[in-house]
Amino acid sequence: MGFAEKPAHPNTLASLVSDSLVLLHLLKGQRGDDGDHDDPGGRLERFYAPQAEHYDAFRERLLHGRRKLIGMLAPPPGGRVVELGGGTGRNLDFFGPRMLSLERVEIVDLCPALLRQARARCAKWPDVAFTVQADATTYRPAHQVDCVYFSYSLSMIPDWRAALANALAMLRPGGTLGVVDFHVSPRHGAFTRNFWPRWFAHDGVRLSTEHIPALTDCTAPLHCEERMGSVPYLPGLCAPYYLYVGRKSLA
Numbered sequence: 001m002g003f004a005e006k007p008a009h010p011n012t013l014a015s016l017v018s019d020s021l022v023l024l025h026l027l028k029g030q031r032g033d034d035g036d037h038d039d040p041g042g043r044l045e046r047f048y049a050p051q052a053e054h055y056d057a058f059r060e061r062l063l064h065g066r067r068k069l070i071g072m073l074a075p076p077p078g079g080r081v082v083e084l085g086g087g088t089g090r091n092l093d094f095f096g097p098r099m100l101s102l103e104r105v106e107i108v109d110l111c112p113a114l115l116r117q118a119r120a121r122c123a124k125w126p127d128v129a130f131t132v133q134a135d136a137t138t139y140r141p142a143h144q145v146d147c148v149y150f151s152y153s154l155s156m157i158p159d160w161r162a163a164l165a166n167a168l169a170m171l172r173p174g175g176t177l178g179v180v181d182f183h184v185s186p187r188h189g190a191f192t193r194n195f196w197p198r199w200f201a202h203d204g205v206r207l208s209t210e211h212i213p214a215l216t217d218c219t220a221p222l223h224c225e226e227r228m229g230s231v232p233y234l235p236g237l238c239a240p241y242y243l244y245v246g247r248k249s250l251a
């Protein structure tokens with residue numbers, strides 16, 4: 001089985017058309033829809049369904065650090081893994097041949113359109129990878145797991161503290177929690193602290209100063225790194241993101 005990544009779009013015209021579709025929906029944003037707390041799945045579906053097929057190609061250049069995060073997670077052979085807010089399941093490819101050593105990997109998401117893409121991807125590992133349509137704040141797998149991670153989803157979950165508490169509850173003692181996401185920090189300059197939260201809020205992404213403190217409070221840090229990443233079609237501007245890996249206490 002080959003795990004090499006295909007180029008997102010071999011031809012430039014196809015890539016431009018695909019990017020334009022995604023940009024259109026990003027510019028439209030979740031305006032007027034962000035407060036729909038009664039139907040978060042419907043809100044996500046309205047936002048993502050029209051761009052689902054083009055999601056991976058565009059996010060490849062926006063969601064930095066995902067490969068590195070997955071590389072740092074070290075579920076044991078026979079281990080169980082959950083991605084909360086897993087979208088199209090793109091991160092599964094970053095596990096490479098390690099996928100076949102795992103017992104079970106679950107992609108949990110509320111958005112049916114993205115889960116359809118994930119389901120097609122999971123077919124590469126029919127006995128290992130599964131999709132679950134559920135809320136990250138409440139979903140519980142049948143057994144405790146060795147590793148839970150969020151990849152650019154914590155910032156999209158309104159009650160992210162509940163999602164974090166839920167992740168810890170499903171993690172076995174000594175298990176690993178991983179997060180990669182946009183954020184802001186008091187160490188950032190005024191432009192970064194003011195511009196990026198407004199920019200991303202338009203698409204329902206809430207940049208917080210509180211993710212890293214909350215993560216270091218609930219796990220023993222193994223890795224914490226803050227970086228800046230380029231943003232497609234915004235030349236010269238970089239958005240702040242972090243990578244975090246922590247261990248749940250054995251007690």
Ligand SMILES: C[S@@+](CC[C@H](N)C(=O)[O-])C[C@H]1O[C@@H](n2cnc3c(N)ncnc32)[C@H](O)[C@@H]1O
Nearest residue numbers: 044085086087109110111135136151152153156
């Ligand atoms: C920016 S996407 C990231 C997708 C994927 N993790 C990746 O790295 O490509 C954020 C994802 O979080 C999902 N999401 C948002 N709120 C959620 C919730 N309450 N429960 C489950 N998934 C949620 C969205 O549907 C979306 O797929």
